[in-house]
Amino acid sequence: MTDEVIRAEHVSKRFGAVRALEDINLSVRKGEILxxxxxxxxxxSTLIKILTGFHQPxxxxxxxxxxxxxxxxxxxARSLGIETVFQDLALINDLPVYLNLHLNKxxxxxxLPFLRRREMRKRAREALDAIGINxxxxxxxxxxxxGGQRQAIAVARSVYAGDAKLLLLDEPLAAMGAKEGGLIxxxxxxLKQRGDLAIIxxxxxxxxxxxxxxxxxxxxxxxxxxxxxxxETSVAELLELVHAEYKIDVP
Amino acid sequence: xxxxxxxxxTGGPAQRRPFGVLRxxxxxxxxxxxxxxxxxxxxxxxxxxxxxxIENYHTIVQFFAPWAIIGVGEVMLLICGEIDLSAGFxxxxxxxxxxxxxxxGVPLILSIILSIVISAFIGVVNGFIRTRFNxxxxxxxxxxxxxxxxxxxxxxxxxxxxxxxxxxxxxxxGKARWSExxxxxxxxxxxxxxxxxxxxxxxxxxxxxxxVGAAExxxxxxxxxxxxxxxxxxxxxxxxxxxxxxxxxxxPTNGGANTMFLAVASAVIGGTALLGGSGTVVGALIGAxxxxxxxxxxxxxxxxxxxxxxxxxxxxxxxxxxxxxxxILRRRASR
Numbered sequence: 001m002t003d004e005v006i007r008a009e010h011v012s013k014r015f016g017a018v019r020a021l022e023d024i025n026l027s028v029r030k031g032e033i034l035x036x037x038x039x040x041x042x043x044x045s046t047l048i049k050i051l052t053g054f055h056q057p058x059x060x061x062x063x064x065x066x067x068x069x070x071x072x073x074x075x076x077a078r079s080l081g082i083e084t085v086f087q088d089l090a091l092i093n094d095l096p097v098y099l100n101l102h103l104n105k106x107x108x109x110x111x112l113p114f115l116r117r118r119e120m121r122k123r124a125r126e127a128l129d130a131i132g133i134n135x136x137x138x139x140x141x142x143x144x145x146x147g148g149q150r151q152a153i154a155v156a157r158s159v160y161a162g163d164a165k166l167l168l169l170d171e172p173l174a175a176m177g178a179k180e181g182g183l184i185x186x187x188x189x190x191l192k193q194r195g196d197l198a199i200i201x202x203x204x205x206x207x208x209x210x211x212x213x214x215x216x217x218x219x220x221x222x223x224x225x226x227x228x229x230x231x232e233t234s235v236a237e238l239l240e241l242v243h244a245e246y247k248i249d250v251p
Numbered sequence: 252x253x254x255x256x257x258x259x260x261t262g263g264p265a266q267r268r269p270f271g272v273l274r275x276x277x278x279x280x281x282x283x284x285x286x287x288x289x290x291x292x293x294x295x296x297x298x299x300x301x302x303x304x305i306e307n308y309h310t311i312v313q314f315f316a317p318w319a320i321i322g323v324g325e326v327m328l329l330i331c332g333e334i335d336l337s338a339g340f341x342x343x344x345x346x347x348x349x350x351x352x353x354x355x356g357v358p359l360i361l362s363i364i365l366s367i368v369i370s371a372f373i374g375v376v377n378g379f380i381r382t383r384f385n386x387x388x389x390x391x392x393x394x395x396x397x398x399x400x401x402x403x404x405x406x407x408x409x410x411x412x413x414x415x416x417x418x419x420x421x422x423x424x425g426k427a428r429w430s431e432x433x434x435x436x437x438x439x440x441x442x443x444x445x446x447x448x449x450x451x452x453x454x455x456x457x458x459x460x461x462x463v464g465a466a467e468x469x470x471x472x473x474x475x476x477x478x479x480x481x482x483x484x485x486x487x488x489x490x491x492x493x494x495x496x497x498x499x500x501x502x503p504t505n506g507g508a509n510t511m512f513l514a515v516a517s518a519v520i521g522g523t524a525l526l527g528g529s530g531t532v533v534g535a536l537i538g539a540x541x542x543x544x545x546x547x548x549x550x551x552x553x554x555x556x557x558x559x560x561x562x563x564x565x566x567x568x569x570x571x572x573x574x575x576x577x578x579i580l581r582r583r584a585s586r
Binding site: 054073074075078084086089090091092093094095099103104106108113114115 | 444447448449450452453454456457459460461463464465467468469470528529
C-alpha cells in the first residue's frame with residue numbers, strides 16, 4: 001500500500017451543533033482520480049478543507065504516504081505536496097497569469113530579494129505549454145480570461161510547483177460550458193497519465209465523474225455511503241442513490 | 252498533442268490588434284496623468300511670468316511634499332483594500348511627540364526616531380483593530396483621527412512651538428534647501444521598488460484584489476494589511492517632521508484632514524484604484540505634483556483658494572472616470 005497518498009481514518013468534524021462529517025474513511029493512490037459526489041451540504045467542502053489543513057478534524061486521523069500526519073495549516077499541507085483548487089479559484093484578477101502561477105512561491109534573486117519576473121514568465125509559459133493550456137500571453141491579467149481559462153490556470157498552478165502529490169479539486173466544472181469543461185477534463189486525464197499524482201475531484205456532473213474518475217465516493221449527511229470503481233457503477237445508479245432519499249420525502 | 256492545442260486555439264498574436272497602442276498607453280496609468288501635469292505646467296508658465304523660476308518650483312515642491320509622502324502610504328493601503336484617514340493627523344502629531352522626547356533631554360536624532368516609531372505603532376494599532384475585529388478601516392481610522400487630533404491639541408496646548416533649527420540633523424530632516432524633495436524622491440523610489448519588485452508588493456496587490464484567494468494561497472493577508480498601515484503611518488510621521496523642521500515651527504493646526512484628503516486625492520488621481528488591487532507609487536507623486544502645481548498656479552494668478560477645491564473635485568472625478576474607462580479599454584483590447 002505504499003502507493004497510497006492520503007488516507008482518512010474515522011474522521012469526524014462538528015461546527016457547534018452541526019455534524020459536518022461522521023466517521024469518514026477514504027483513501028487515494030498515486031495515479032488515481034477519486035470522484036467525490038454528494039448533495040449540497042453533505043460535507044464535501046468540509047472534507048476537502050480537512051484534507052488541506054484548513055480545518056482540523058475533531059477525531060480520527062490522516063495518513064499521508066502511510067505516515068500519520070497532523071495538518072496544521074494550508075501552508076503546512078502545501079509543504080507536503082497537498083494542493084487545492086478552491087471553488088472560488090483563489091486567483092488574483094489584478095495580477096498577470098505568470099504571477100498567479102507563482103503566487104506565494106515567487107522567484108526572487110539573491111542577495112537582493114527582487115522578483116525575477118522574466119524567469120517567472122518563461123517558466124509559466126513552459127508549464128502551460130507542457131500541460132496543453134492555451135493562453136495567448138502569460139502577462140495577461142487573469143481577470144480578463146474566460147471561466148474555463150481561469151479554472152485551467154488554477155489547476156495548472158496547483159500542479160505547477162512540481163512537488164504536488166495530492167490534488168484536490170473543489171467543483172472545478174461548476175458553471176462551465178461543455179467545451180470549457182472538456183478542457184479541464186482533458187487536463188485531468190493528462191495529469192493522471194503522469195502517474196505520480198493522486199487527485200480528488202468534487203463534481204456535480206455524474207457523467208463527467210464516471211468518465212474521468214477511477215473510483216466514486218458518495219457523501220451523504222457527513223458520511224460516506226458508497227464506494228465503488230467507476231467501471232462498476234453508472235450515471236443512473238449515482239443519480240438514483242443521490243435522489244433516493246428525497247423521493248421518499250415527496251408526498 | 253499539447254503543441255497542437257496551443258497552436259490551434261491561439262490564432263495569432265493578440266498584440267497586433269488595433270487596440271495594441273492604446274493598450275500599451277492604458278498600461279502606463281502614470282503616463283496620462285504626467286501629460287496632464289506637463290500641460291498644466293506649460294499653461295501656467297505661458298500665462299504667468301512668475302511661474303517659471305527655480306524659486307517657484309521650490310515653492311511647489313514645498314506644497315506637495317507632504318501630500319506625496321503620505322500619498323505613497325495611501326497607495327499601498329488602497330492597493331490592499333484599505334484606507335487611512337488618520338494619516339494627516341499622525342502628520343500633525345509626530346513633531347509634537349518628537350518635542351516631548353527632545354524637551355526631556357533626548358538627543359534630536361533619537362527623538363526623531365522615537366517619534367517615527369510611535370507613528371508606526373499608531374499604524375499597527377489601526378491595522379490590528381481593522382483585522383482583528385474586522386471593522387472597516389474607514390471607521391477605525393476615522394476614530395483614530397479624532398483621538399490623535401485630540402492628543403496633538405493636548406500635547407501642544409493648542410499653540411505652535413518653535414522647532415529645533417540648528418545642526419546637521421535638522422538640515423537633513425527638512426531644513427536644507429530641497430531636502431524635502433530628496434525625501435519625497437527617496438520615499439517614492441523605495442516604495443515603488445517594494446511594490447513592483449518584491450514579494451511583499453505582490454502580496455499587497457493580491458490581498459486587495461482577492462483577500463480570500465490570497466489567504467487560501469497561504470498569504471497572510473492580515474499581516475500584509477497591518478504592515479501597510481504601519482508603512483502609511485510611518486510615512487505620515489516622517490512627512491510631519493520634515494515639513495515642521497523645514498518651516499521652523501510645529502503647528503497643531505497643520506496637516507489634519509485636509510492634508511490626508513489631498514494625499515488620498517494624489518493617490519487616486521495618480522491611477523490607484525479606490526477598491527484595491529492595483530495602483531502605482533509613482534502615480535501618487537505625479538498626482539501630488541499636479542495638485543501642487545495647480546495650487547501654486549492659482550496662488551500666482553490670484554485665483555482664490557476656494558476655486559482650488561473646485562478644480563480638485565473635478566480632477567478626482569475625471570481621474571476616476573479615466574480609471575474606469577481605461578480598464579474597459581484594456582479589457583476590450585485583450586479580447
